[in-house]
Amino acid sequence: MIIGITGGSGTGKSSLANLLELEVINADCVYHKIFRENNELKNELAERFGACGRKELADIVFADRAKLEELNLVTFKYVLSAIERMILGKSSIVIDAPLLFESGLGEKCDFTVAVLAEKELRIKRIMDRDNLSRIKAEMRINAQKPDAYYITRADCLVYNNDGDLMEAARKLKKRIARLRR
Numbered sequence: 520m521i522i523g524i525t526g527g528s529g530t531g532k533s534s535l536a537n538l539l540e541l542e543v544i545n546a547d548c549v550y551h552k553i554f555r556e557n558n559e560l561k562n563e564l565a566e567r568f569g570a571c572g573r574k575e576l577a578d579i580v581f582a583d584r585a586k587l588e589e590l591n592l593v594t595f596k597y598v599l600s601a602i603e604r605m606i607l608g609k610s611s612i613v614i615d616a617p618l619l620f621e622s623g624l625g626e627k628c629d630f631t632v633a634v635l636a637e638k639e640l641r642i643k644r645i646m647d648r649d650n651l652s653r654i655k656a657e658m659r660i661n662a663q664k665p666d667a668y669y670i671t672r673a674d675c676l677v678y679n680n681d682g683d684l685m686e687a688a689r690k691l692k693k694r695i696a697r698l699r700r
Contacts, residue, residue, distance in 0.1 A: 520611045520699055523628035525619035527663045529641030529648070529656075531679040532634040536615040538688035539695070544605050546598055546616035546624070553597045560597050567593060581658040595622045603627075611699070617663070620672050630698055632691065633669035636679045 522541070526532040536543045553560055554573065565571040567589060568579055580587040599622060606612055606627070619625045636644075638660060645656040670676060675694065677687045 520630070520695065521606060521609075521628045522611075522613045522695060523619045523625055523631040524613060524615050524634065525617060525625070525631065525673065526634035526636075526669060527641060527666075528617065528659050529644035530634040530636040531644075531682070531684055532617070533615050535632070535634055535677060535679070535684045535688060535691070536613045538684055539613055539692060541611050541613050542609065543613045543615055544602055546602065546614065546618070546622075549601050549605075550594060550598050553594075553601060557597060560594070563593055564590075581655070581662045584662055587662050591618060591621065599623065611695075620668075621664075625672065630675070630695065631673045632675045632677060633673035634677045634679050635666050635669060640680060 522539070524532045524536045533543075533545060533547075536545070551573075561571045564576065568576060568586070570576055570579065576590065580590045595618075602614065602616075602624065606614070614624055614628065616622065616624050619628070619631065625631055641660055642653060642656045645651060645659060646653060649656075651659075675691070677684070677691070679687070
C-alpha cells in the first residue's frame with residue numbers, strides 16, 4: 520500500500536508522515552540528494568535559470584510562478600524516477616511529497632492525505648524552520664496551491680492548527696489498517 524501525504528509548506532505533512540510508523544520517502548530529501556549528486560540536473564538548471572544553487576533558485580522561482588512551474592518540469596523527471604525505484608517491492612510505504620498531485624505521484628498512491636493549516640501559522644513555522652524572513656515565507660506560500668486544490672483531490676484531510684498530530688496519526692493508522700484488509 521502506498522500512502523501519499525501532501526500539503527503546503529509549513530502544514531506539518533512530514534511530521535505526520537513520520538508518526539505513521541511506516542517507511543517514509545520524503546520527496547524533498549530525494550530532490551536535495553539528486554540536486555547534490557546529479558550533474559545532468561545541475562547543468563540543466565544552470566542552462567535554464569542561469570543559477571544552480573538552491574538558495575538562488577529559490578529566490579528566482581518563489582518570485583515567479585511560471586519559473587516555479589519550469590523548475591518543477593525539470594526536476595519531476597529526476598525525482599519521480601528515483602522514487603519509483605525506491606518503492607519497488609515495498610509492501611507499505613508513505614510518500615511525503617508537497618507536489619504529490621502536480622508531479623503525478625498521487626496516481627501511484629492507494630490513499631492520499633492532505634495536511635492543511637492556517638496561513639499565519641504556516642508563515643511562523645516556515646520562518647522558524649528555515650530561518651527565513653516573513654516576506655520570503657509568504658512568497659513560498661503564495662507560490663503554492665491554495666487549500667481548495669488539496670481539498671478537492673485528497674482522500675483524507677488533516678487540519679494541523681494546534682501542532683498536535685498524535686490523534687490525527689492514530690486515526691490515520693486505523694484507517695490505513697482497514698484499507699489494507
